[in-house]
Amino acid sequence: MPNNKFDSFSIGTEFQKLVWRELIEIPYGETRSYKEIAELIGRPNSSRAVASACSSNPYAPEIPCHRVIRSDGKIGGYSGPGGVFGKIKLLESEGVNLDSRRNQK
DNA sequence: CACATGACCTAAC
DNA sequence: TGTTAGGCCATGT
Numbered sequence: 122m123p124n125n126k127f128d129s130f131s132i133g134t135e136f137q138k139l140v141w142r143e144l145i146e147i148p149y150g151e152t153r154s155y156k157e158i159a160e161l162i163g164r165p166n167s168s169r170a171v172a173s174a175c176s177s178n179p180y181a182p183e184i185p186c187h188r189v190i191r192s193d194g195k196i197g198g199y200s201g202p203g204g205v206f207g208k209i210k211l212l213e214s215e216g217v218n219l220d221s222r223r224n225q226k
Numbered sequence: 227c228a229c230a231t232g233a234c235c236t237a238a239c
Numbered sequence: 240t241g242t243t244a245g246g247c248c249a250t251g252t
Contacts, residue, residue, distance in 0.1 A: 136249060155234055159248090169234045170248040176233055177250085191234065198233030205233085 133177065136167075140174035147188045150215045152222060154192040168192075176200045187211045194223035 130138045139162040147153050155175075156168040164170070175186040182201065187208045191197045196219070199208035212219060 134249075159234090164248080166235095166246090167248050169232070169246095170250085172233045173231090173249060186233085189233080193235085196233085200233070208233090 133174075136170065137174040137177060139163075140171050141178060141180075141184050144175070144178075144184045144186055144189065147185050150217060152188050152190050152212070152217060155189055155197070156192050158189060172197070188215075188217075190222065194219075 130141065133141070140158060143158050143161045144153075154168075155171045156165075158171045159165055159168040162171075171189075175189055176198075178184050178186045178200075187199060187201065189197070196205055196208060199205050201207060203210060209219065
């Protein structure tokens with residue numbers, strides 16, 4: 122079994138577990154798009170479902186769902202504390218430059 | 227089972 | 240750059 126403490130996900134659907142398992146492996150200070158996560162779990166067309174799984178994340182700050190942004194570089198949304206604003210603050214505190222991530226849109 | 231919802235993506239205008 | 244429209248998918252009712 123994997124060496125992460127979240128392997129014992131006792132709740133959520135199988136799909137959500139797949140997503141969350143990928144999320145906790147995003148390095149500090151880095152970001153990943155919803156689509157990227159979808160591809161990593163073997164469902165390249167489930168980007169939308171991935172977003173749903175994130176919003177259903179019960180382990181709020183433990184699982185770095187705030188490091189997941191849209192493919193075009195925009196923030197997207199956030200159900201955690203502070204809403205989208207809180208998400209931005211978290212990323213900036215990790216040294217993420219959101220401007221450089223915007224695909225010039 | 228059918229329908230509605232949402233932290234999405236891409237293309238077209 | 241902003242908006243519209245169509246497509247995708249897992250979930251909840």
